[in-house]
Amino acid sequence: MFSFLLRRIGVLIPTFLGITLLTFTLIRLIPGDPIEVMVGERSLSPTLHAAAMKRLGLDQPIATQYMNYLGQLLHGNLGTSLKTQENVWVEFKTLFPATLELALAALAFATIVGLLAGIIAAIKRGSIFDHGVMTISLTGFSMPIFWWGLILIMLFSVLLGWTPVSGRLDLAFDVQPQTGFMLIDAWRAELADPSLNAGAFKDAVKHLILPAIVLGTIPLAVIARMTRSSMLEVLREDYVRTARAKGLSPARVIFVHTLRNALIPVLTVIGLQVGTLMGGAVLTETIFSWPGIGKWLIDAIGRRDYPVVQNGILLVASLVILTNFIVDILYGIANPRIRHAK
Amino acid sequence: MTTTQTPLLNIKNLSVEFGSVGNPFRAVEGLDLTVQQGEIVGIVGESGSGKSVTMMAMMGLLEGQGRIVADDLTFDGKNLLTISGRDRRKIVGKDIAMIFQDPMTSLNPSYTVGYQIMEVLKVHQGLRGAALQARALELMELVEIPAAKTRLHAYPHQLSGGMSQRVMIAVALACNPKLLIADEPTTALDVTIQAQIMDLLVNLQKERNMALIMITHDLAVISEVAHRVAVMYAGQVVEIGKVPNLFRHPTHPYTEALLASIPEHSKGARRLSTLPGIVPGQYDRPKGCLLSPRCLYATEHCHQERPGMTQHDTGAVRCFYPLVDKEAV
Numbered sequence: 018m019f020s021f022l023l024r025r026i027g028v029l030i031p032t033f034l035g036i037t038l039l040t041f042t043l044i045r046l047i048p049g050d051p052i053e054v055m056v057g058e059r060s061l062s063p064t065l066h067a068a069a070m071k072r073l074g075l076d077q078p079i080a081t082q083y084m085n086y087l088g089q090l091l092h093g094n095l096g097t098s099l100k101t102q103e104n105v106w107v108e109f110k111t112l113f114p115a116t117l118e119l120a121l122a123a124l125a126f127a128t129i130v131g132l133l134a135g136i137i138a139a140i141k142r143g144s145i146f147d148h149g150v151m152t153i154s155l156t157g158f159s160m161p162i163f164w165w166g167l168i169l170i171m172l173f174s175v176l177l178g179w180t181p182v183s184g185r186l187d188l189a190f191d192v193q194p195q196t197g198f199m200l201i202d203a204w205r206a207e208l209a210d211p212s213l214n215a216g217a218f219k220d221a222v223k224h225l226i227l228p229a230i231v232l233g234t235i236p237l238a239v240i241a242r243m244t245r246s247s248m249l250e251v252l253r254e255d256y257v258r259t260a261r262a263k264g265l266s267p268a269r270v271i272f273v274h275t276l277r278n279a280l281i282p283v284l285t286v287i288g289l290q291v292g293t294l295m296g297g298a299v300l301t302e303t304i305f306s307w308p309g310i311g312k313w314l315i316d317a318i319g320r321r322d323y324p325v326v327q328n329g330i331l332l333v334a335s336l337v338i339l340t341n342f343i344v345d346i347l348y349g350i351a352n353p354r355i356r357h358a359k
Numbered sequence: 360m361t362t363t364q365t366p367l368l369n370i371k372n373l374s375v376e377f378g379s380v381g382n383p384f385r386a387v388e389g390l391d392l393t394v395q396q397g398e399i400v401g402i403v404g405e406s407g408s409g410k411s412v413t414m415m416a417m418m419g420l421l422e423g424q425g426r427i428v429a430d431d432l433t434f435d436g437k438n439l440l441t442i443s444g445r446d447r448r449k450i451v452g453k454d455i456a457m458i459f460q461d462p463m464t465s466l467n468p469s470y471t472v473g474y475q476i477m478e479v480l481k482v483h484q485g486l487r488g489a490a491l492q493a494r495a496l497e498l499m500e501l502v503e504i505p506a507a508k509t510r511l512h513a514y515p516h517q518l519s520g521g522m523s524q525r526v527m528i529a530v531a532l533a534c535n536p537k538l539l540i541a542d543e544p545t546t547a548l549d550v551t552i553q554a555q556i557m558d559l560l561v562n563l564q565k566e567r568n569m570a571l572i573m574i575t576h577d578l579a580v581i582s583e584v585a586h587r588v589a590v591m592y593a594g595q596v597v598e599i600g601k602v603p604n605l606f607r608h609p610t611h612p613y614t615e616a617l618l619a620s621i622p623e624h625s626k627g628a629r630r631l632s633t634l635p636g637i638v639p640g641q642y643d644r645p646k647g648c649l650l651s652p653r654c655l656y657a658t659e660h661c662h663q664e665r666p667g668m669t670q671h672d673t674g675a676v677r678c679f680y681p682l683v684d685k686e687a688v
């Protein structure tokens with residue numbers, strides 16, 4: 018187990034280096050520098066432009082800039098936004114709970130529905146339910162998020178009026194961000210001041226439902242399909258036959274002897290969805306005006322806010338890598354053959 | 360077979376079909392088999408002859424896959440054809456137990472050996488706590504697993520094939536079954552281990568006077584341990600008889616070929632060298648006797664019609680022209 022951990026950690030270092038190089042290069046490949054974007058239509062004399070660039074350290078050779086950037090990172094310094102002059106880490110910390118709340122809700126939705134659908138489809142293989150799940154998940158998998166989000170808004174918000182169109186909470190409520198998780202903050206605010214904030218929690222839930230479904234659709238499809246195929250594979254295993262030959266109840270055969278082994282690859286896939294969720298969050302947050310990391314990064318790219326883009330993406334990527342890392346460890350714990358490997 | 364004792368297991372005219380109703384494949388056809396209490400019955404036959412499917416059908420392990428028809432399928436006075444799933448599960452794993460060919464894949468990799476033994480004790484006998492632990496340990500010692508106490512906490516991948524099969528036997532014997540089915544229990548093991556496992560099974564059978572159905576390719580071993588042997592070919596029993604009569608004086612051409620293919624007391628062959636061709640599969644089953652394309656004695660009659668079972672003194676045979684024992688004449 019220890020060497021298993023060491024090997025995993027060893028892979029992380031080159032991965033991080035790769036990410037810094039990639040974001041550093043990509044943002045500079047987009048035409049226009051931060052100063053030009055800031056100034057916009059107004060013209061700026063070349064000398065003033067050069068002075069501004071020098072102040073930001075952008076006049077130096079690209080390799081030097083990169084080394085400076087790495088040096089900064091090693092000191093744990095994520096720089097400041099060119100626009101707000103605010104520390105990137107502070108901005109990230111403030112906005113991240115909104116994205117996390119959305120992503121967790123989406124993942125919970127995708128996992129619960131996906132597992133159930135996949136398990137039932139596998140048990141009732143070849144049934145109408147099975148065919149239904151397969152068809153819907155194939156559609157869900159290739160669903161364009163933007164279009165899907167707009168369709169749901171039209172249906173549930175505009176036509177039926179069940180859910181709000183955008184944001185995290187109705188402006189009528191007075192909720193101070195404490196944890197950054199709107200569900201928790203609204204809950205607390207409602208308890209603290211029931212007269213003013215009655216119904217705040219319910220309103221927060223209503224705001225969350227639609228974006229969570231939109232963001233969770235692709236992971237849902239992936240999880241359902243993976244669960245089904247993994248279950249079917251394990252159901253064919255000799256040890257499942259042994260379990261049935263022991264006279265165990267169908268429920269025991271499924272939940273004790275099949276599901277546990279079938280879930281190992283599903284767990285990995287769920288972990289990998291964190292990447293999909295972060296990517297999807299960018300679009301979803303834009304559609305629903307959700308004030309999170311996704312919207313923040315899109316704005317930063319538009320402004321060529323190099324520090325925000327570089328370090329914002331680095332933070333998001335670290336998060337994805339970290340969850341994948343944790344998934345790896347869990348995979349090892351769930352699978353005794355790996356746990357005991359020398 | 361003139362015994363009046365009611366058999367522990369009685370199978371009459373069992374057929375098992377796979378595939379669509381319109382285009383079925385009969386993996387087992389018109390199979391009769393009885394097993395008495397405390398009896399060892401051997402089942403031999405080439406790969407694909409339907410040995411496993413017969414046993415799985417009886418155990419109810421084909422659920423939703425094969426269609427099962429029979430005139431009678433009775434175990435210990437219970438009709439297995441009409442039994443509910445719930446009632447069947449009270450018998451299966453308790454009164455009838457089965458061990459399989461590949462012990463390494465037959466144990467669940469995610470649970471300890473102890474868990475997998477204790478599970479049957481909990482479900483069928485309601486044992487809990489210290490009594491459960493003690494009984495599991497007792498079973499491990501019964502199947503002669505060294506360092507039984509520590510091995511209870513081992514995972515299947517930490518055991519050898521032979522040890523895994525011993526664990527499977529411990530699981531099977533946990534509730535003192537009346538019938539144990541061993542489906543090629545040694546095929547996947549090293550030659551040296553094979554004899555050990557076989558000895559263990561036979562000793563346990565004697566000790567507990569349980570019935571044992573031993574499916575095997577090893578004719579030499581079966582001739583030493585079994586009381587009766589059924590020979591299967593392409594889903595049918597072609598000959599069934601007492602030991603040693605069946606081995607000394609085979610009456611079916613297939614049995615004769617099977618015996619001729621083994622060099623004295625060596626391991627049985629999976630394919631027969633003495634008969635040309637292979638067991639007919641789903642699409643090439645002949646109209647007449649299933650052996651007719653390969654049989655050295657086949658006549659036109661054999662190609663046109665399928666023979667039924669004919670009873671004789673020490674067994675039964677499915678052939679129009681049973682071999683006459685020349686010495687006996």
Ligand SMILES: Nc1ncnc2c1ncn2[C@@H]1O[C@H](COP(=O)(O)OP(=O)(O)OP(=O)(O)O)[C@@H](O)[C@H]1O
Binds near residue numbers: 386410412
């Ligand atoms: N679930 C199934 N669906 C369709 N066909 C099956 C199924 N199980 C077994 N069969 C077929 O039934 C036939 C008999 O198989 P069976 O496993 O009983 O043979 P066997 O005598 O046990 O052979 P072996 O010595 O290889 O174990 C084979 O042709 C096999 O392909």
Ligand code: SF4
Binds near residue numbers: 654661680
């Ligand atoms: S019936 Fe004919 S073909 Fe079939 S085994 Fe007997 S002699 Fe051979």
Ligand SMILES: [Mg+2]
Binds near residue numbers: 410411412542
């Ligand atoms: Mg078999």
